[in-house]
Structure formats: C-alpha cells, structure tokens
Amino acid sequence: MSQLEPTPRTTLKRGKDRGSYELDDIHGILDAGLACHLAFIANGSPHIIPTAYGRIGSTLYVHGAAANRALRALCNGEPACLSVTHIDGLVLARSAFHHSMNYRSVVLYGPMREVTDDEEWLAGLHAIIEHMVPGRWDDVRGPNAAETKRTMVLALEIDEGSAKVRSGPPVDDEEDYEIGCWAGVIPTPIHFAAPIDDPRLAPGIEVPSYVRNYRRAGRTPSRTNGGST
Amino acid sequence: MSQLEPTPRTTLKRGKDRGSYELDDIHGILDAGLACHLAFIANGSPHIIPTAYGRIGSTLYVHGAAANRALRALCNGEPACLSVTHIDGLVLARSAFHHSMNYRSVVLYGPMREVTDDEEWLAGLHAIIEHMVPGRWDDVRGPNAAETKRTMVLALEIDEGSAKVRSGPPVDDEEDYEIGCWAGVIPTPIHFAAPIDDPRLAPGIEVPSYVRNYRRAGRTPSRTNGGST
Numbered sequence: 001m002s003q004l005e006p007t008p009r010t011t012l013k014r015g016k017d018r019g020s021y022e023l024d025d026i027h028g029i030l031d032a033g034l035a036c037h038l039a040f041i042a043n044g045s046p047h048i049i050p051t052a053y054g055r056i057g058s059t060l061y062v063h064g065a066a067a068n069r070a071l072r073a074l075c076n077g078e079p080a081c082l083s084v085t086h087i088d089g090l091v092l093a094r095s096a097f098h099h100s101m102n103y104r105s106v107v108l109y110g111p112m113r114e115v116t117d118d119e120e121w122l123a124g125l126h127a128i129i130e131h132m133v134p135g136r137w138d139d140v141r142g143p144n145a146a147e148t149k150r151t152m153v154l155a156l157e158i159d160e161g162s163a164k165v166r167s168g169p170p171v172d173d174e175e176d177y178e179i180g181c182w183a184g185v186i187p188t189p190i191h192f193a194a195p196i197d198d199p200r201l202a203p204g205i206e207v208p209s210y211v212r213n214y215r216r217a218g219r220t221p222s223r224t225n226g227g228s229t
Numbered sequence: 230m231s232q233l234e235p236t237p238r239t240t241l242k243r244g245k246d247r248g249s250y251e252l253d254d255i256h257g258i259l260d261a262g263l264a265c266h267l268a269f270i271a272n273g274s275p276h277i278i279p280t281a282y283g284r285i286g287s288t289l290y291v292h293g294a295a296a297n298r299a300l301r302a303l304c305n306g307e308p309a310c311l312s313v314t315h316i317d318g319l320v321l322a323r324s325a326f327h328h329s330m331n332y333r334s335v336v337l338y339g340p341m342r343e344v345t346d347d348e349e350w351l352a353g354l355h356a357i358i359e360h361m362v363p364g365r366w367d368d369v370r371g372p373n374a375a376e377t378k379r380t381m382v383l384a385l386e387i388d389e390g391s392a393k394v395r396s397g398p399p400v401d402d403e404e405d406y407e408i409g410c411w412a413g414v415i416p417t418p419i420h421f422a423a424p425i426d427d428p429r430l431a432p433g434i435e436v437p438s439y440v441r442n443y444r445r446a447g448r449t450p451s452r453t454n455g456g457s458t
Contacts, residue, residue: 009274014294034316034417035330039268039275045238046268046275048312050334065243083277087263089425092440095370096358097380101264105279129325139410141324151326169427181368182434183427186443188263191420196318198398198412205411211321214415 009109010162018164023058025163029106030055032216033084034132034190038062040080042070053082054127058158060108061115061124066152074154075114082108082156090186093170094179100166102185108161115153124153135210190216238338239391247393252287254392258335259284261445262313263361263419267291269309271299282311283356287387289337290344290353295381303383304343311337311385319415322399323408329395331414337390344382353382364439419445 003021004010012019020026030053038049047070053062060082064071074080089102115121122143129137143151170183192214195207232250233239241248249255259282267278276299282291289311293300303309318331344350351372358366372380399412421443424436 009272009276014297034319035314035332037266037268037277037312037314039266039277039310041270041275043238045308045338046270046310047238048266048268048277048310048336050312050314050332052330068243079274081268081275081277083266083279085264085266085279087419090263090361092362092365093369095372095376096354096366097372097376099358099361099365099369101281101361103264103279107277109274125325129328132319132328132330133321133415136321136328137325140322140328141405141408143324143326147324147326169425169429176370177429177431179370180431180434182437182440183430184436184440185425185427186362186440187422187425188419189422190316190417193416193418196398196414196416198414200398200406201412202406202409205409207413208411211411211413211415 004159004161006162007160010107010160012162012164015164018166020163020165022163025165026106026158026161027055029086029104029163030060030084031131032086032104034216036062036082036084038080038082040070040074040078042073052128052132054124054129054131056123056127060156060158061127061153062156063125063128063151063153066150068152071152071154074112077111080110080112080156087188088167089188091170092183092186094172094176094181094183098170098172100170102167104163104165106161106163108156108158110156110160112154112156115155120155121148121153124155125151133210133214135208139208192216233388233390235391236389239336239389241391241393244393247395249392249394251392254394255335255387255390256284258315258333258392259289259313260360261315261333265291265311265313267309267311269299269303269307271302281357281361283353283358283360285352285356289385289387290356290382291385292354292357292380292382295379297381300381300383303341306340309339309341309385316417317396318417320399321412321415323401323405323410323412327399327401329399331396333392333394335390335392337385337387339385339389341383341385344384349384350377350382353384354380362439362443364437368437
C-alpha cells in the first residue's frame with residue numbers, strides 16, 4: 001500500500017491540489033513533528049489534547065496517565081482525530097485575501113486502541129521517546145513497575161487520513177502585481193538551539209552527539225523556503 | 230475580569246500546578262501563536278482544522294471559505310474546541326518516564342458565531358492579518374466584494390478555557406540523579422528567518438521594517454530557556 005483510500009471524511013473538498021493521500025508524504029510529515037493535537041468527544045463536546053507521539057510502520061502511538069479519564073474513554077472504540085501541523089512560513093500577498101501560511105499538515109482518523117500487550121506497550125513507549133530524541137532510549141533508565149502501571153499507551157492505525165501542503169511564494173490576482181508593496185515569505189522553521197544542561201548535571205558529563213547534533217527528519221530547507229530561489 | 234471561571238470541562242485534573250485561568254496568561258499564549266487547531270464534531274466524528282486566527286479583546290476570530298460546510302456547521306451553535314500550543318523545548322530526563330516537553334498551551338471552548346455585521350467582519354479579518362504580521366494591513370489591498378462574499382469570519386468568545394505551561398529543567402526521581410547520562414533541555418523556538426522576496430517582486434521595492442524586524446509577542450527567551458541559567 002503506497003497511499004490511503006479517501007473516505008467521506010477525508011475526501012478533500014477545497015485546495016485539492018494541496019492534498020495528498022501518499023503514505024510517503026503522510027509519514028514524512030508525521031516524522032518531522034514534535035507534538036500532535038488529539039481530538040475526541042466527551043460529554044457531547046469536542047476536546048483537544050496536545051501530546052507527544054511516535055510511529056512504528058503504519059501505527060502511531062501516544063501515551064498518557066492511566067488515570068486520565070479522557071484518554072481511557074478513547075480506548076472504547078470512540079472516534080478520534082489526530083493532527084500534526086508544521087507552519088513553515090508566513091505568506092505575505094499584495095491583497096489581504098491572499099495572505100496565507102506555508103504549512104505541512106496531516107489529519108488522521110480512527111478509533112484508538114489501548115495497548116495491553118507488554119511487548120507492544122514497551123515498543124510504543126520506545127517509539128515515543130525515540131521520536132522525540134533519536135538515540136535517547138539506550139541512555140536512560142527504562143520504566144519500572146510503578147511507572148508502567150501509571151502509563152497508558154494508545155495506538156492509532158494510520159489507515160484513514162490525508163496530508164495537505166502549501167509551499168512557495170504568494171499567489172496574487174494578476175492585476176494586484178502592480179501594487180507597490182513588498183510581497184514574499186517569512187520562513188518560520190523551528191530552531192534547535194544549544195542544549196541547556198540540567199542545573200543538577202554531575203560534573204564531567206558531556207552533551208551526547210545525538211543532542212549536540214539534534215535535527216528533525218523532513219525539515220528540509222527546500223520545503224521551508226517554499227518555491228522561491 | 231482577570232481570570233476565567235473553571236467549568237466541569239476546563240477543571241484541571243492532572244498537572245494542576247501547570248494550569249492557569251489567568252486572562253493575562255491565556256491572552257499572552259494566544260498572542261504568541263501563529264496558527265490554532267480548531268476541533269468540532271461532524272457526523273459523529275471529531276475533526277481538526279489548523280487555521281490562522283486573531284484576537285480583539287476577549288474575542289477570537291478565525292476565517293475560512295464561506296463554502297466550507299464544516300465551518301458553516303460550526304455557526305449553528307455547535308460545540309467547538311480551539312487550541313494554541315507552543316513547544317518551547319524537549320526535556321531530557323534520566324528516566325524514560327520523566328521525559329517531557331516545555332510548552333505553553335491554551336484550550337478554549339464554546340459555540341462559535343458567524344460574524345454577519347459588516348463592521349465586525351472587517352475588524353475580524355483585520356485582526357487575523359495583523360495577528361500574523363503586525364503592520365501589514367495598511368500596506369495591502371483590502372477585500373473586494375467578491376472576496377467578502379467568499380469569506381466567512383467566525384467568532385469565539387474567550388470565556389471558557391485554561392492555559393497550561395511547563396518550563397524549566399527535567400525533574401527526575403531523586404535516586405536517578407546518580408545516573409551518569411546527560412540531562413537537560415533542547416530549546417525549540419521558532420526562528421523567523423530572513424524574508425524571501427516574491428520572485429515577481431518589482432525592482433526597487435524594499436523589505437518593510439515590520440517584516441525585516443519580525444518578532445512575536447510573548448516568545449521571551451526566559452520562557453524558552455526554561456528554568457535553568
């Protein structure tokens with residue numbers, strides 16, 4: 001399978017040319033992200049939780065406190081919607097109407113499943129930590145029994161959803177190109193700044209290379225800079 | 230009113246010490262953001278739209294295509310949830326369990342209202358453009374009749390919601406401070422890079438100062454850098 005099948009709720013109605021069902025696009029945008037927004041329904045109201053995530057193949061994992069009633073309710077096959085969005089730039093057009101943002105976003109749908117198998121639970125947590133900082137897991141203490149009991153891992157199969165991407169310069173109405181104002185893009189990439197030592201860091205512990213050289217997959221300058229040269 | 234009244238769906242259950250109902254905190258986080266995530270229910274499923282927004286006092290405005298059925302459905306008093314999240318840093322603890330992110334987030338609830346008054350419609354659109362790039366509105370062509378007809382503006386009163394903030398270094402279990410791995414924070418601020426001219430920019434048009442010196446309110450280094458020195 002190289003792309004997802006459109007469904008009634010994922011069929012793009014507007015901006016079709018910006019949309020994609022390609023798994024390469026969807027996985028690439030997911031892998032580049034730091035946090036997702038997870039939406040669900042409780043007491044007749046939509047709710048949003050920003051949270052970390054990780055991916056193994058076609059499965060996305062999130063975690064939370066086992067005591068979190070909202071997360072627990074999500075495991076009962078309730079519908080969920082998960083979004084990852086990168087804002088790559090502000091698009092300044094010559095008209096207010098054509099102002100926009102360059103972005104890459106993925107929206108996924110599906111019921112979520114509580115991970116109860118020990119092996120998959122650990123793999124899910126591993127994926128979340130390694131998604132955040134590749135190379136980190138082997139350096140830290142793994143979850144003990146009490147932490148395992150307090151932590152719920154949820155899985156979402158990546159089988160219904162779509163990606164949407166806007167890149168490049170503003171697109172103005174033809175007659176507006178004569179307007180004498182500046183137009184272009186302000187790129188807004190995430191900057192991974194110099195790491196800050198924990199004030200309680202023991203003397204002599206150096207910053208590991210996976211922290212010193214921290215980068216995210218998928219945040220390539222060619223995307224970030226849009227279509228201009 | 231200096232803070233919002235907690236309601237059943239905004240009463241913080243976990244991480245109370247990270248939560249706030251103070252309007253100063255909520256407005257500050259909203260004003261620092263570029264895009265929000267808007268969640269609503271359609272056909273029994275939650276949906277998420279990432280979109281731009283702007284604020285005037287205690288009212289948040291978003292806009293979209295008038296033909297957008299999802300947005301139109303939102304105007305019928307349906308419940309909505311809107312979130313703005315800043316990821317300020319990756320928090321690397323000595324145990325997998327205590328890994329976290331530094332963040333500032335706001336979640337708001339409420340029915341949304343379609344703005345039908347001409348004056349408020351224009352004020353809402355103005356707020357959205359000026360939120361994105363303060364100083365921009367006066368330089369560009371305003372909406373014409375056709376654009377006005379095609380654009381819907383929606384309002385959300387900021388009267389139910391909360392903010393949540395995590396900052397500072399990792400917090401490890403006391404016995405884990407002896408583990409010999411590095412711990413600390415990788416700051417992840419947004420970098421506003423040098424503006425990129427539209428390839429069709431006419432010769433001699435300079436980058437205006439509000440673009441050249443682009444900054445966001447609220448993204449202060451002290452927050453971004455967490456609690457360490």
